[in-house]
Amino acid sequence: MENKPASHEAKHGYMVGAAPKKNLIEEFACRFRETFFHDDPLYHYKDQPKRKQFWLGLQSLFPILEWGRQYKLNMFKGDLIAGLTIASLCIPQDIGYAKLANVDPHYGLYTSFVPPLIYAAMGSSRDIAIGPVAVVSLLLGDMLKKEIDPKKHQNEYLRLAFTATFFAGITEAALGLLRLGFIIEFLSHAAVVGFMAGAAITIALQQLKGLLGISVFTTQTDIVHVMDSVWSNVHHGWNWETVVIGISFLAFLLTTKFIASKNKKLFWVAAIAPMISVIISTFCVYITRADKKGVNIVRHIEKGLNPSSVHKIYWSGTYLAKGAKIGITAGMVGLTEAVAIGRTFATLKDYPIDGNKEMLALGVMNIAGSLTSCIVATGSFSRSAVNYMAGCNTAVSNIVMSMVVLLTLEVITPLFKYTPNAVIAAIIISAVAGLIDFKAAYHIWKVDKLDFMALLGAFFGVIFKSVEIGLLVAVVLSVAKILLQVTRPRITLLGNLMGTTIYRNVEQYPNASKVPGVLIVRVDSAIYFSNANYIKERILRWLRDENDLNKEQGLPDIGHLIVEMSPVIDIDTTGIQSLEELHKVLTKRDIQLEIANPGPVVIEKLRAAKYTDRIGQEHIFLTVGDAVAQCAPKAIEDA
């Protein structure tokens, strides 16, 4: 039915082009580069002498060499204030987070000493505050205690914790070195919001033990078990002195938080409130000797600096594998948090941050931490925000913080003896409250319902089962969303905007008019094995529905099917096979297939598969307009 000559040059004289052919090695190299080196890390090394290149390399490994040389005294003021503020915030938090990981309080402080120093030398974020964080500590404690009972086998538990920390560092460094950082991007923002909110609630629930002075508490973390524990203890398990201390300081902390949220300039009120609470409550307990009345106190914090823990790591045996497994999970979660923080603040101040380099820095910092009695450290959301608001300029604020922690460890740990656990619990609850991001959740609900389902899935997974299950749910839902999208892509019907050669989705542009006798569809996705059959069937369904409609309205049958291919990024062999099947079916029905604007990869593959010969070169057009002009010249003239 199509006997026109093979030339179909439109008025403008252009035809479908093809990208210059690459050979196999070039093609692989190009793909490899885009996958692993898309940030072009060697850009700055171009056209530089060898010496300069070496110096640049050293700087890239230790950014402190770069910014340190331009460091000025007036910057130090901001860094000092920020450093002191986050130190006052981190000390009580460290004690609490160590408990979440089921280790003694001083291990939390150790973790705020060595890792921040390493990060300051190697990291490129200027605003991140390094140390133990709530979610990772909980996850670590949760997974470790499934392997070893932290009360019965304290020493083995600690050794496994350091082993896990070591492997968390190895994982992070390896992802950075192998440039596989994009793996953590498979956790969607929505899933992270849900996971964080769930973890915050789980952590807060765990603090009810300290806040209410309950001595017999469940070891489970899900909401059902915890609430059951709380209620069953209500009559003789709660310690009323503890409850009074806990609730009043929690009220104080939440009030300061509220004030800070209303007036951004008063952020420091919320920032120093925890330290003030610790000082006041410790003093009160010391005066009243409330600990004799059953108020639990911190009791003892080891004095002195981080001891070496090289000999404590399990370098062989079954615990090596178990530690590695736990470390990989904890390291990935820590990475997700740190990279998200780094990116957020880098965007706010518009400085470049290299994800892979960050990962290397975080990894080395955790490896060093594992050798010096630290648990897994990463960037803390709440402390980084305070750091930023307190006016930090560089990673020097982390150095200041770690010096304060050093001083604390060397001098004032004995003063923490009478600090009531209830205050630590109140501080943690008020800290994790910030992890519940209602605004983000509402935003997600408004913008994307499917994303919101992922959020809910991760959230309920954490609070009703466990942190790991929640994490698993988050990853599975994130990946499932991508796969669903790829499996059921959109195929739209196009119509002409009268008086132009523009063709647009008829659903989005109701005044776009269909061309009689021609069906124009656009495939909005790569055509792959996972969707090739769907795409073929969906196109045939459009054809059937359109013909039904035409019959009703007494319009002519469809004689030409134009497939607009602009959005088709790629096609694989199954996809080509589906197009061939489509062509066969259409030919049997006396309908001519036309293809408009195939991209460079697609046209190359269609040519390699000889598909272009089969449907005919003259049926491949540069634009939909050209195709319509050829198929239905009369319709164009009428318009």
Added chain:
Amino acid sequence: MENKPASHEAKHGYMVGAAPKKNLIEEFACRFRETFFHDDPLYHYKDQPKRKQFWLGLQSLFPILEWGRQYKLNMFKGDLIAGLTIASLCIPQDIGYAKLANVDPHYGLYTSFVPPLIYAAMGSSRDIAIGPVAVVSLLLGDMLKKEIDPKKHQNEYLRLAFTATFFAGITEAALGLLRLGFIIEFLSHAAVVGFMAGAAITIALQQLKGLLGISVFTTQTDIVHVMDSVWSNVHHGWNWETVVIGISFLAFLLTTKFIASKNKKLFWVAAIAPMISVIISTFCVYITRADKKGVNIVRHIEKGLNPSSVHKIYWSGTYLAKGAKIGITAGMVGLTEAVAIGRTFATLKDYPIDGNKEMLALGVMNIAGSLTSCIVATGSFSRSAVNYMAGCNTAVSNIVMSMVVLLTLEVITPLFKYTPNAVIAAIIISAVAGLIDFKAAYHIWKVDKLDFMALLGAFFGVIFKSVEIGLLVAVVLSVAKILLQVTRPRITLLGNLMGTTIYRNVEQYPNASKVPGVLIVRVDSAIYFSNANYIKERILRWLRDENDLNKEQGLPDIGHLIVEMSPVIDIDTTGIQSLEELHKVLTKRDIQLEIANPGPVVIEKLRAAKYTDRIGQEHIFLTVGDAVAQCAPKAIEDA
């Protein structure tokens, strides 16, 4: 820097539209329908009376009610010839495939009796030939023998085999009923080609035991173990009479195959060659009593029809779970094969085939099979091709075949007593040789190198490890390819085709010219959490490179960045966040962001997120041409 009025209507007067807003339920319903009911299964029921709807429903469950009423005698001739041909082919194959599954030969024959009858009533493919197939039998045998030793605990092994078959049926029927058939589409064509070729070689290697008359043979299936077994037996383990029989009949079979491949009309030569080989070899062995000289013979095939096996299935206990696990895997692989065959032939003859209905039919057929002493049945590649070439018209050819098998079971099984195993082995080798699809492999290599890697991965996984590992590799590589594509989408630079308002990829169209001071990029993918950051960074890299180039050539800096969004199918919250970050960075650098042609979903979400307000409605354009006309009116006039 952009102080123009908010109106930017181009000459044509059109603006970016939005699809009519759907409420939450409509949106979910629409998505649900496209995911699970994209084939619009109720189309034929529309506007029909209740009685007719019931009859149509019954027909849709049992298509035989539909085509049976139009069945004519002249169709029967083709079906009879095809049925007899595939019967002569399936009987010796069944005996061999039963051995692959480590069960007695008659179970193979049982499987060619009940399942084809059920399929004939319920299936919608007219060309598929149902029965046990090589790959599924091998997979089944491989997985079953890991749980129970088939020699020591024959009865338990058989019970587990029926249990697995039952669950294979349940899996297939469930996927069909729940309309989850798209799950099997996550196995790419390339991975299947590699997997099949690997399985064929593994099966052929297994036959060396029978072909060479080796009595002590490895239980492993990988090539290293098998070849080791073969060589270590070369001196006193090979039976030379067997080798002579095996090799000569293999040569005969391969010759007939070669003849048939050269002349399609002689396909029947290859089709009846196996039966002829069986008859001649059986007769020879019977005459010469070669079995006394160590030639292994089939020895005994149970006479009579399929006995019930309801009481043999494990309805409880640990074997229930193990059987279910094996059954799910075997069922999925069987499904993949059957659906691929069904589709291929349906396209050749252009009749509709409903994937989900097919799955239900295959599932019910295997459930019925498991209750009547059958192992997992599915569509056979080789026999279906013979069925098609022999001129089958409907599933009646399957009924004819199963009647011949019935006759065989009732009457002539004793005649198989003297059939040498070597001939069965030769028949299987020549049958599986067809599973190695060199042409497809070459085609894949030429069209898509990454696909070819998936092919190789699955192939080597099967031959060097095991069928399951190969299958796992195939699935993982298939999904990884999708994820890689989604994570690193293409971002292209666009240029103007002089004298038109068409903007195209500058790499594909070398004469497309850039607009001075304006950078035009097109994002060729949905913007999701997994690629949002990459897209942002890639765009900024284009910007940097372009500015470097401009500096060299003394051209003006980029003042406008136009992001062409036509191919952006969808965007999620992380994607919007990335666009916001991009906008912030550009604003800091005094570059105006412009967006061209966002799709309906995208514009709706951008509006919900108030992104459109932030970048300004006047910076969203219908086409790239409009955006350029606004940003660089001079450039347009010059052109």
